[in-house]
Amino acid sequence: MANIQGVKLWLLGLITTLFFFSSCSEKKQEKKFTIGFSQCVGSDLWRETMLEEMKMELSLRSGTNFIYKDANNSSKKQIEQVEELVDNHIDLLIISPNEASPLTDIVEKVYNKGIPVIVLDRKTSSSQYTAYVGAGNYQVGKMAGQYITKLLKGNGKVVEILGLPGSSPAMERDKGFSEELSKSPGIKLAAQVYGNWVARSTLQELEKNKEKILQSDAIFAHNDVMAASAKDFLRHHKASEHIKVIGVDALPGPGGGLQLISEGKISASVLYPTGGKEAISIAFKVLNKEPFSKENILQSLVIDSSLVQLMKLQWAKVSSQQRDIERQQTMLSDQLEIYDNQKLVLNFIVITLVLAVIFGGLAFFSLLENRKINKSLEQKNVQILDQRNKLIDASAKIEEATEAKLNFFTNISHEFRTPLTLILSPLEDLLESDKIQSGEKRELTMIQKNAYRLLKLINELIDYRKIEHQKFHVQPTSNNVQSFMNEIIESFRYGALKKDIALKFSFPKHDIVANFDVNILEKVILNLLSNALKFTPAHGRIHVNLTTEDNNFIISVADNGSGMNQEELQQVWDQFYQSNTSESRGSGLGLSLTRELVHLHGGSIEVQSRKWQGSTFTVTMPCGEPIDSKLSPVSADDRSFSLTEQVKVYITEELPAENRQIDPIGEYIKEYSVLIIEDNLDLLNYLQEKFSVNYEVFTATTGNQGLHEAFEKIPDIIVSDVIIPGMSGKEIAKKLKTDLRTSHIPLILLTAQASPEQQIEGINSMADLYMTKPFHFDFLQANVRNLLANRMLLKEHYISDISSGAEKKSTLSVLDKKFLNDFAGIVEHHLGNETLNVEDLAKMIGISRIQLYRKVKALLDCSITDYILNRRLKKATYLLTNEDYSISEIAFKIGISSPTYFSTLFKGKYGMSPSEFKKKQNN
Known part of the structure; x- marks a missing residue:
């Protein structure tokens, strides 16, 4: 096996190495960028040329994602498009603004997000951008002025056709042009018209100024489109020979300035570079963290007939080279795709060959190892057979022991019944006696209830053990279901009446005859009715309904009691499950036993419940075929007596406890108070009655109510059960001991959890004492007195002298020590304030006046005023x-504002006046 593991590891390393080299052989790909370009308008030739130059430059840089947006002369649309580009996670934005001011905010917003911004052609109203690319419009106008001055030899009339009124290019070109003409006094600016950059507006404006135009010697148009319109105007009026027309842009391609010059339609054009190529070049410098200039002003020149052919040839050459580059890129892309496919096939072949070698090696080594394994398996089979035989013998012995345990358990459970009978019978005689006083009768009734409860638990355990070991035999007989149910329900009337609960039974008019075991179904109904009576509050209702369906009879028991949440519903059938939040808890066996008894009889049981809205248990039992029972029927009298005895077991446990009537006139004010938190009303009433002799007693039946009472009443000591509804006793202990108002109160926890681990957990919850049930009341009372006496020993020190250096014998909690130190510090700090009172101190500490008074009284045994x-x-x-x-x-x-009053107080406490005291100290 060790050899196979070594081979597997070696082969795994080989595969990993192959994949590593395969991945390393991949060419390192360049980082891809996404560039967004927002164009104010893309419909005119100059801006089409700008976009074309960008694409030419991008074709030399593979792998770049270029997103283009055309705003169609709308600033609002351009802003929306820029936001859309940002949402697409662009790495850089190139923007040619439609208008300066409206686009300033969005450019600043993108720039402040950390996205580089290159402004192209037109600037915004802010300097918050990464770089600017564009020609100098002032320089363009100046060059046009120089060219016309030279062309006219310093004398003549000139007409200027401007672009859009108010646009920055038009104003700057006009400024440069006018300044240059001002240098030659012989040249006069005959007229200025606005052509709005387009041909149609230009023709209309020229017609309005016809006489001045036809008398001029030269025309300067701010772009080639308006220049061509001016030439058409002159040709139409047959004055095109002697008047020179100069434009701006000098764009290549059909309809561009170069073609117009070549065809003689205009005399010259000032080159206005688009900056598309330069913008892309600077963009990559920014993205690759290379040096670049923020302001990039493009150079210009005047192109006339002497240079136009050269410029056209250069543009044709560049266009041809661009087409060659695009064609080569297409071919390269095809070759790369072929290469990738071939590489994939090659990798697949190599991996297949390696796997073949691996599996061949594994098969060879497996063949060798299988022989060794087979020999080992034969030896283990012999051992397993031997162990199996031993287990069979052990199982037989365990079954025999289990049977003996069951018999012992059954016998001892039956033995419990004898002393219980001897307890219950004399109890009933005593309870019926007229000589028993009311206090003694209450205690005897409590004994009776708990004796019946113990009897019920014993009966449930015996039945459950019988079911577990298949000793429970079903003996069905033919019975009238209505009569059977009515008899049981009537037996519960007394218990329902005692709690003022409306108990209703509904059934069909026709008789329902079915075959069932009377004892089994009786236990089921008793358990369900007892459960409903337990969880239904006073003045509630219980509804029992009997129906038939498909040869089954269905019994439902519905109440409007506390109900269950989803978590409790999922565990309601579990053995020994008890809800911590229930108002009344039992052994946890009743419902589990009920379901087993129903299943034993071939039926089913379901439950529906909602918290605080009640529960409904539904039992479905088969009616069965008519049978000839050989069992001797039970007489009506015997049946009635047996049912009465069984119902008494269920009912007596749930009867409400008799509360002792306390005569408020006979009560006197007690020195100490105790809060008892216990959900078992019998135990609560017992402890209340016992403690009320010497203490003022407050009670609570839930954790939340107990916590409220503790904060409200501030008792001197608290006694609490551990498992109570709403909040456990350990949670109560932690909350009380970590709250400034109640941290000083001693706390005793009572519990049936008696293991050392559970006791340690109880002490760790900050309780002062952890007592296990059953306990002797005198022992509990002695512990209460002891805890209160220990608290009294701590009080004298804290009514203390300021400079007292006496050693503290304190067992107070850290929170109580902090409270006393803070309280003493606040009082000391404000001693000079003669209006200092309890309300002021309560506000400074942050608790109510009553709570402060009670806490100081509990810790220091004096009033705040005296302190x-x-x-x-x-x-x-x-x-x-x-x-x-x-x-x-x-x-x-x-x-103290009055010296006389001060002297009186001082003498009252120390027996001498302040003057006498001072004189005595000095001596």
């Missing part, structure tokens, strides 16, 4: 001994 006065007089003794103040000054410093 403040004592501290003032103690401080006065310190000042009289150690400081050189007058009596009036000392009285003022300790918050």
Whole structure:
């Protein structure tokens, strides 16, 4: 086996190595970028050329994702498109703004997000961008002016056709042009018209200024489109020979400025570079973290008939090279695809060959090892057979022992019944006696209830053990279901009446005759009715309904009690399950036993429940075929007596406890108070009655109610059960001990959880004492007295002298020590305030006046007013001994405005006046 494992590891390493080299042989791919381009308008030739130049430059940089957006002369649309580009996670934005001001905010927003922004052609109103690319419009106008001055030899009339009014290119070109013409006095600017950059507007404006145009010597148009329109206008009026027309742009291609010059339609054009190539070049410098210039002004020149052919040839050459590059890229892409496919096939072949070698090696080694394994398996089979025989013998012995245990358990359970009978029978005689006083009768009734409860538990355990070991035999007889059910329900009337619960039974008019075991079904109905009675509050209702369906009779028991949540519903049939939040808890066997009894009889049981809205248990039992029972029928009298005895077991346990009536006139104010938190009403009433002799008693039946009572009443000690509805006793202990208002109160936890681990957990929950049930009341009362006495030993120190250095013998919690230190510090700090009162101190500490009073009383055994006065007089003794103040000054410093009143108080406490005290100390 070790050899096979070694071979497997070696082969696994071989495969890993092959895959590693295969992945390393891949060419390292360049990082891909996404560039977004927002164009204000893409319909004119100049901007089409800009986009074409960008695509030419991008064709030399493979792997770049280029997203183009055309705003069609709409600033609003361009803003939306830029936001859309940002949502597409672009790495860089190139924008040619439609208008400066409207686009400024969105450019700043993108730039501030950390996305580089290159502004192309037109700037925004802000300097927050990465780079600017564009020609100088001022320089373009200046060059046009120089060319016309030279062309006219310093004399003549000139007409200027401007672009859109207010646009920055038009204004800058006009400025450069006008400044240059101003240098030649012989040249006059005859007229200025706005062509709005388009042909149609240009023709209309020229017609309006016809006379000035036809008398001019040269025309300067701000772009080639308007220049061509001006030439058409002159040709139409037969004045095109002597008037020179100069445009701007000098674009290549059909309809461009170069073609217009070549065909003689215009005399010259000032080159206005688009900057598309330069924008892409700078974009890659930015993305690759290379040096670049923020302001990139493109150079220009004037192209006339002497240069136009050269420029056209250069553009044709560039276009041809671009087409060659695109064709080569297509071919390269095809070759790469072929290469990838071939590489995939080759990798597959190599991996297949390697796997073949691996599996061949594994098969060879497996063949060798299988022989060894077969020999080992033969030896193990012999051992397993031997162990199997031993297990069969052990099982027989275990079954025999189990049978003996069951018999012992059954016998001992039956033995329990004898002493219980001897307890219950004399109890009933005593309860019927007229000589028993009311207090004794309450205690005897409590004994009776718990004796019946113990009897019920014993009966359930015996039945459950019988079912587990298949000792429970079904003996069906033919019976009238209505009469059977009515008899049981009538037996529960007394219990329902005692709790003021409406018990209703509904059944069909025709008789329902079915075959069932009377004892089994009786236990089922008793358990369900007992359960409904237990969880239905006073003044509630229980509805039992009997129906038939498909040769089955169906019994449903519905109540409007506390109900169950989903978590409780999922565990309701589990053995020994008890809900911690239930108002009343049992052994956890009843419902589990009920389901087993129903299944034993071939029926089914279901439950539907909603929290605080009640529960409905539905039992479906087969009616069965008519049978001739050989069993001797039970007489009506015997049946009635047996049912009465069984119902008494179920009913007596659930009867409400008799509350002792306390005469408020006979009660006197007790020195200490105790809060008892217990959900078992019998135990609660018992403890209340016992403690009420010496203590003022407060009670609560749920955790939440107990916590509220503790905060409200601030008792001197608390006694709580561990498992109670709403909140466990351990949770209550943690909350009380970590709250400033109640941290000083001793807490005793009572529980049936008696294991050392559970007791340690109880002490760790910050409880002062953890007592297990059953307990002796005198022992509990002695512990209560002891805890209260220990608290009294701590109080004297904290009514203390300021400078007292006495050693603390404190067992107070850290929270109580902090409270007392904070309280003393606040009082000391405000001693000079003669209006200091309880309300002020409560606000400073952050609790109510009543809670502060009770806590100080519990910890210091004095009122707050007495404590403040004592501290003032103690401080006065310190000042009289150690400081050189007058009596009036000392009285003022300790918050007493009247020196006479101060002297009276001082003498009352120390038996001498302040002057006498000071003189005595100095001597």
